[in-house]
């Protein structure tokens with residue numbers, strides 16, 4: 027019953043929150059204002075702004091005694107690239123792991139607050155994190171293909187979900203979407219560990235999209251790669267946003283500026299300082315601290 | 326503060342740094358190492374000398390074999406070492422493979438002679454395959470029914486191998502059958518597929534059953550391996566085809582040459598097949614082909630040496646450790662004494678240990694590494710358990726013997742000194758070692774693989790089954806084999822649980838009283854006749870060491886084979 031209430035409330039709730047937040051000077055209330063302004067306004071990305079698929083409300087995360095995220099309110103739009111930037115240790119990865127409940131695997135981590143995915147709080151007692159993760163794929167900082175063949179890597183998600191039909195086709199499609207097919211089509215039986223770093227990361231992306239998730243989370247997917255491999259991954263991410271909601275963590279500001287539609291800036295201490303259209307963040311941020319960070323005065 | 330003299334400094338005679346202490350320390354360490362190694366080597370040399378007694382041979386005999394075998398092989402070895410390293414490896418493998426293969430052949434031959442008839446083996450294997458087939462079929466038909474699958478996984482092997490105990494249903498069926506004048510010999514219980522096969526009035530001949538259940542599966546596995554390696558289906562099929570052809574040829578021709586068909590099939594499976602695949606690979610790659618000369622020279626040398634010594638009438642040595650020693654039971658006279666029953670006892674004990682300790686130990690390790698909580702009160706409890714597993718690994722073996730005596734013999738009333746009791750007591754002894762080494766192996770699987778798997782939405786079970794275990798398996802096997810090596814040499818628990826001091830007949834059931842190699846060696850050490858204490862004992866020790874060496878070599882090969890690079 028409670029869940030029904032939440033679900034039905036969900037579409038209407040952002041508006042009142044926006045209003046209460048508007049009266050408060052707290053910058054962490056900003057994202058929702060920005061979003062509502064943006065919907066009404068004539069911003070250059072306004073046409074693309076989708077419905078929020080992921081929405082966090084007053085999300086706090088603790089590792090033991092220390093708090094890693096402080097009251098995060100954030101709404102991530104559908105089928106766009108949302109970037110999270112900020113200095114090391116400000117909680118970007120932690121936030122990402124909250125979305126698909128990978129934090130459950132860290133014994134010390136404790137999450138308070140709500141995080142809605144398609145209107146359902148993922149921290150409700152009746153949510154199976156395993157099922158959730160089948161809808162929300164993840165790509166990690168260091169390429170981590172399994173020590174199996176290229177084919178088995180991409181087929182892994184299908185197999186664990188008992189999707190035993192048309193595996194060949196789905197593997198091929200996923201590899202094509204990840205722009206890797208031409209390089210590996212003759213060596214699908216070869217070990218994935220024999221690929222180069224950039225290829226491995228694209229393989230990990232193929233592995234994540236093979237099961238056709240709704241959202242793809244990427245935690246600094248290019249930070250361990252050379253510039254050429256990085257630019258390939260960036261091109262790929264822009265393409266993926268046509269079909270998936272992409273949330274990408276990066277500490278590379280140029281990267282965020284290049285590929286994302288929306289940008290969230292986290293600063294030390296685990297607070298979300300500003301969340302807005304990427305253009306706005308990089309050209310004319312509201313907060314002085316964000317401006318200092320972006321212009322390299324600190325961080 | 327004194328200023329430095331300009332001429333003392335960083336070069337020449339006047340260097341500021343004093344290396345004397347460091348050098349002295351290094352030399353002491355080296356001396357300690359050398360002392361340890363040299364004393365063990367010397368002991369082994371003495372024992373080997375007693376076991377083989379090479380100097381009981383004529384000088385001419387020794388000289389002949391030195392000239393035909395030792396000198397050419399040494400020359401080849403030096404050549405490989407200096408000029409052709411890959412060939413050295415080829416030589417090593419091609420000499421080692423047949424030895425291991427023949428040992429395996431011997432093991433299976435003993436198995437068929439002492440434990441199972443070929444028919445029993447056939448029935449057991451077919452039943453297991455059927456059970457596996459049932460499980461797979463269920464997985465295909467009802468992939469979603471997880472709980473049901475658990476039932477199928479447990480019940481199918483039980484039904485196919487052991488049958489069902491008496492139930493009301495069986496009574497009904499049997500009574501009904503009896504009323505109709507039929508007697509299936511059910512005796513109020515459902516017989517298993519295994520028993521049903523053994524009741525068949527017509528069974529294939531032994532060699533056909535062996536071909537089906539041993540040669541073909543092993544050849545199939547080798548063929549699959551070759552296919553994966555070379556990415557050529559044809560080569561894989563060729564391996565299977567050739568192996569089968571050679572096997573059948575031997576069955577036809579064997580009786581003419583005086584080789585038993587069963588033995589021939591075993592040799593083909595374990596020695597000819599691996600050697601053939603390896604040699605073919607070497608020739609194809611064309612690297613280190615010279616290495617193939619090594620085993621050829623060795624065999625030729627032995628043959629030529631035999632001919633020469635025969636012609637010139639040189640008498641060979643009279644070793645304690647010979648074929649007779651390996652194949653006969655102990656005896657009151659040293660010359661007739663052998664180790665065969667004790668060897669069978671040791672092997673059967675190892676079977677008990679593998680079947681019990683391996684699953685329990687690996688299961689415990691998986692639980693501790695993958696499931697057990699690491700935080701809070703339960704986390705502390707788990708840490709306590711882990712520490713105590715470490716302590717258990719250090720408990721003296723006599724204590725485990727006492728535990729076996731109390732638990733299995735006094736409480737469970739199993740026969741004193743039986744193989745099952747010995748296996749379980751020694752199994753308990755190595756259980757902590759197995760757990761710790763398996764934990765080590767599981768821990769060494771990079772966490773990023775687990776993250777990737779969980780991130781894909783895999784359950785914990787799927788992650789363990791598909792990612793963690795395949796990666797950890799080589800390490801688990803290595804650790805377990807090394808632990809088994811420890812188990813096979815344990816003596817104190819065997820004394821405590823009353824293993825027989827010496828037996829004349831090899832055991833043929835796990836509940837038989839038996840002796841094991843170390844126990845047998847121990848009883849030889851207290852014989853009055855000095856030739857027991859010097860000769861037979863030494864032969865027994867060398868046999869035991871040889872078995873250990875083979876086990877450790879296997880572990881090392883597995884470890885090197887699967888070692889991750891980087």
Ligand SMILES: Nc1ncnc2c1ncn2[C@@H]1O[C@H](COP(=O)(O)OP(=O)(O)O)[C@@H](O)[C@H]1O
Pocket residue numbers: 089094112113114115116117118119120121132134
């Ligand atoms: N597994 C963990 N256990 C304890 N503290 C952690 C853990 N992971 C992250 N933290 C802490 O949480 C804070 C945020 O970390 P993280 O989310 O990884 O930052 P970012 O990805 O922005 O660099 C850091 O102070 C870090 O030390």
Ligand SMILES: [Mg+2]
Pocket residue numbers: 118119120245
């Ligand atoms: Mg991070």
